[in-house]
Amino acid sequence: MAMGIGSPGVGARIDRLRKVMESFRLEGLLITGPENRRYFSGFTATDPMLTESSGALLILPGKSYLLTDSRYAVIAGIEAPGFEIVNTVGGLGHCLKGIVGDGKALAFEPNYMTVAQCRRLSEDDGLNLIASPFDPSVLRISKDSDEINHIVKALGITEKALGWLFERLEPGWTEAEAAWYLDSTFRELGAQGPAFETIVASGPQAALPHAEPGEKKIMEGELVVIDCGARYKGYASDITRTFIKGEPAKWQRDIYRTVREAQLKAIGAIAPGVACKDVDAVARAHIAQAGHFERFGHSLGHGVGLAVHEFPSLNPVNGQKLVEGAVVTVEPGIYLPGQGGVRLEQLVLVTADGARVLNGDTHFYDF
Template identity: 40%
Template sequence: MLEQIRRRLAENNCDVFISTYKTHRRYLTKFTGSAGLVWIGHDTNILIVDFRYTEQAAEQSPGWEIVKQESTLTETLQSLIEKYGVKRIAFESEFITVDQLNHWQRNFEVEFVPTKNWVAQLRMVKTDEEIEKITKAVEIADQALQELIPTIKPGMKEIELALELEYTMRRLGAEAIAFDPIVGSGPRGALPHAVPGERQFTRGDFIVIDMGCVYQGYCSDMTRTLIVGKPTDKHLEIYNLVLEAQLAALAAIKPGLTGKQVDSAARDIIASAGYGDNFGHSLGHAVGLEIHEEPRLSQLDEETLVPGMVVTVEPGVYLPGWGGVRIEDLVVVTETGCKILTQTSKEMVIIE
């Protein structure tokens, strides 16, 4: 990956690429500390950290020169700029504030060149090691939900289930939750990102559960929709429609298609059934060190899928005042299609 950054430097006539963004710092160096700056030159790769992290950085980032920050980061950067005769510095414009850039421009007699997506594009295709960690995060979430489904009963509160989801994933080996669990029941299931509240599960409710955890830095993401009590014809109609759309999208995924084309595979089915206006979000997104990454499976995304990308497939139908259904798997794009990582059944689960 360093050679790809260096190619970009040459193409843009820059001497150094710097990054302060935590996720990119971890991706490039494997350093997990909360502060530091990555410096990549044509023949240098340096990780600047302060006193708190020198030992940790040396352990986690073999192959990187660890530079201990002087009294300020500005002084340390100035020393490196002078040492290597730097004239043009490429920086990540989407992660540097105007105030920070102004500070650098006042203090350094160099040209700062804005860049975007140099590292994000590298992160789109996962290594085997990354996929192994994502798979483990998926397994933890799968197991947690399977353990908890038998405990879900009418009268249980959304917030109680959300708490149990978080605790169970942590107990099973997750280092953190990937995002606050979404639990929306009954009419609140029509909120795609419902915040769990005090509402109690009631017969006739769909319960939308969206959950994920972090394992060794990498995220998982899964949604299942349960029904409390015997489903009505409308429950079956909406659930089966979303499931049909999800299965169609899974079958469509293969290298060479764009995110837009895969999105259409699910969206067209839902629209043909008359619920197009009730599916208002994209079909999916990539997952990795962050829960939302590129590429997206959306009506606008023209990025071509390639093997090694890890994406969610999560169509939904949301009916205000009634409820909603979303079904989500995490998949890896393969040479011939996709491999579904999520193993929790998609058959309708009835809570008695």
């Protein structure tokens, strides 16, 4: 994939971030979360492991720094032209201390710093670290048009691959073969690859919301839940369809119809200012009415962007209100242990006056 040279939106994002920092009287903010790092700088490197970072941002009121090591310094300079690139050859803490100086409080992201790292920076390097009073990720909730275009492109690739799979898939394919068909097609269609581990769960496996695709063969008459999403220019997509080869049984039609109705009702409830939990409640009430309340054990949806799971969460307790520009999944499901399950997931943009489904495909059954 070609690498972008800077990102036109980055300057405005940093301005917004500085305004929030100012409102909390923060003198400095250390960004270690990989998606926030990319969002606020344009630096595209990912973290190779949970315990290995490709860099951190230091945002001060008047200047921005990108601290990284020699492996990434050259590309960082190209991708994040508004940042002073600091090579952390002497250690991250030592470099931070050199810039921030003594005493000044430095806010950090408690969700993206390990206890070990926090201890090293505080005790060994003598930094005055404070947990940030706000999560910079909230600034990523409302997407700009470039971001929406990337998500739509990622979703389009996913739908094309799913459509081709649907045409080809025959009883006898293993779940793993179906998953690999999708993953490889994503890449051949220009995506970076899957944004998360593709789920293909057939028959009784389909009653496990996050089953790993295995050597189990897909059989005629089984519900097959496929949950996948390509990643494009850093942006994730996320879609779930439930397929069946052969003639569906009445119970299969029934739960499918209930899930689809719940989904359509929930999408109809989406608009700026509506609480996330109220959208969840619409779908959950419909499923409860059909007698399956206990069989819908997960949240209705979640935000999608640079991360496949991000704010806001559409769950039964989140009182946060939806805002224009948010992109969320709407994915109700019914899972009957030992029998099978149905989950259907659409990707929805919150618009000024309601919601726009970003999916272009029509891979739904009419039962």
